[in-house]
Amino acid sequence: MALLEVEHLRIEFPTRRGTLVAVDDVSFALAEGEVLGVVGESGAGKSLTGNAIIGLLEPPGRIAAGEIRLSGRRIDNLPYEEMRKIRGKQIGAVFQDPLTSLNPLYSVGQQLIETIQTHTDLTPTQARTRAIELLAEVGIPGAERRVDHYPHQFSGGMRQRVVIALAICVNPRLIIADEPTTALDVSIQAQIIALLKRLCRDHGTAIMLITHDMGVIAETADRVAVMYAGRVAEIGPVRSVIKEARHPYSHGLMGSIPKISDSKDRLEQIEGSMPRLTEIPAGCAFNPRCPQVFDRCRVERPDLMDAGDTRASCWLYAHG
Amino acid sequence: MAEMNAPLVRVAGLSRYFDVSAPWLNRVLDGQPRLILKAVDGLDFEINRGETLALVGESGCGKSTVARLVVGLYRPSAGSIVFDGVDMAGLGGRAEMAPIRRRLQMIFQDPFASLNPRWRVSAIVSEPIRAFRLLDDERLIVERVGQLLRQVGLSPVDGEKYPHEFSGGQRQRISIARALSSQPEFLVCDEPTSALDVSVQAQILNLMKDLQRQLGLTYLFISHNLAVVRHIADRVGVMYLGRLAELGPAKTLFQLPRHPYTRMLLDTIPDLEMTGRQRTPVAGEVPNPINPPTGCAFHPRCPFANDRCRSERPEAKLNDTGSTTACHAVEEGRLPAGPLPQAA
Ligand SMILES: Nc1ncnc2c1ncn2[C@@H]1O[C@H](COP(=O)(O)OP(=O)(O)OP(=O)(O)O)[C@@H](O)[C@H]1O
Ligand SMILES: Nc1ncnc2c1ncn2[C@@H]1O[C@H](COP(=O)(O)OP(=O)(O)OP(=O)(O)O)[C@@H](O)[C@H]1O
Ligand code: SF4
Ligand code: SF4
Ligand SMILES: [Mg+2]
């Protein structure tokens, strides 16, 4: 059985101008020890999907349909208190915004120690030692001193690493990591990736890794899901998606990555922008920007179908 | 008025120290010493008109602090910043700052913290226009805001919304639109695209290049993504622990890096080709800026370190490739060309 199963997830925002569907019919599963990379257009619904799994969708956002299961147990409809326990112990979260996870009034040490003590029976001294260890593990130099500093005294990337330390401090079974390495330079990134991989290997931790950094995905993920306008455009093994993406959107996305080896004057870009939630076109949501669009795309919405080694929601791969 | 071919920005001996000591009482009770963190320690660089200077370096090396110093959000502990012939330290009050302020804008690293959550996007974007009285006809302001939003890939109707209704990358685009709204000449961009997906990133970087060409903008561009820097920068400064290790034309720096640290950074770039190449593991730990190593701060991680490196701090010198490099081994000519050997 998969550790995490997300089925037909739909997230809506009721507004005065009508209901916005931000995540629409998203399904995927994650096995123990597996890393699923989630990439896609900014605003495609990646963070919302992650937040729904952790049970921290901000109202008025709500799950309107679908199910989320952890080890076979449904977790999308649990009472707040019960979900809070699961969140601390079984699911660790790294939010895109480090400030939501850090309290400016407490030193990072106090915050780590409190989390460790809530979920384990370590003594205060042991918890402090563990907190320093964790900070060193995420690459904070001079951790014994830094443990008593406050969030504002850290650089952007250091804060991000403190948040990672908070998420892994009680060895959760699943980590939802939303842009955990965006503010980090390549060398620290390598260190964080090594740390995440070690967690997967040694503890069977599964990771949902949301990031724009395709290099990180290439090195860390086993499978990749590409999201576009609230839906999964393509999902498959990391190698196939990066090297031979089938969906025209994923293909364009991979083509936009700047490469160190060339210094073309202009980067390739996908023309146009993602539709606003109120104006999602009929048929395939990518159709106004798609270089391969044909009649069927404008009327009928494609679901995921087999496309070589991956699955893509694109009519180019319809059989029969 | 300064001459047109003089650098737009000239930074000399720029330093910023932070006092990170424990509270006074603890210091007295536990006998702890006063702790000073040298976030930026004696930088010299110039930025020419219409050019992009990028700063790269490991997390915590002082990049954001430089950005904040340059736009006047921090006062230097030492050194000077001269903008278009005007010494910023000499500017006293708000009134004196205002004409300069309009000409320089900053895009912050954290798009969450830099947008006022209680303001509508249109108010956020038009704030510099109103503050500097660039337009006074309300209709023209609305039009301009719509144009700015479209420029960054949003829609004019998005002006009605509040920041929390946007995703991370969309918020970063709002801050870019705001920064552009006062038509600045000089933009300081702290990780402007790291919250964006690669396709929007490509759009924004192309847009920044177009604007630079059309309007002659000058950029100080901070990023940890070396591929992005390679693409956007004319010159690159590599920072290490508050100092410049190497500074030179982008092309030279990427093709013929001289400083051992620059070489190490280039070796840690992730492998997108998935050839199975293992990233060169980073040798050693990033040192503690509160208690930096003596001599060359990079010496504990450097395969070429010798006694001189451990005791004497290297000064920036022009090397044979046209970059300036602060390294004894480069100066002494004892550094082999080619790839960096594995550190022991
Ligand atoms: N409170 C809200 N009210 C209305 N719409 C919202 C709200 N919160 C999020 N949205 C919308 O939901 C969509 C998905 O947002 P989400 O944060 O999941 O995007 P994302 O894929 O994580 O993007 P990014 O890569 O930029 O972080 C966006 O279009 C956003 O505008
Ligand atoms: N207000 C402050 N008080 C104390 N220390 C600070 C303050 N601001 C920055 N520092 C310290 O100065 C050093 C440089 O920080 P800075 O934010 O400039 O780094 P950075 O190069 O931008 O890093 P990143 O890539 O992680 O954003 C860090 O060690 C940081 O902890
Ligand atoms: S379904 Fe049609 S419009 Fe959509 S991605 Fe495929 S070819 Fe393009
Ligand atoms: S000065 Fe010495 S320690 Fe520093 S980078 Fe050069 S060789 Fe290495
Ligand atoms: Mg997001």
Ligand SMILES: [Mg+2]
């Ligand atoms: Mg920074």
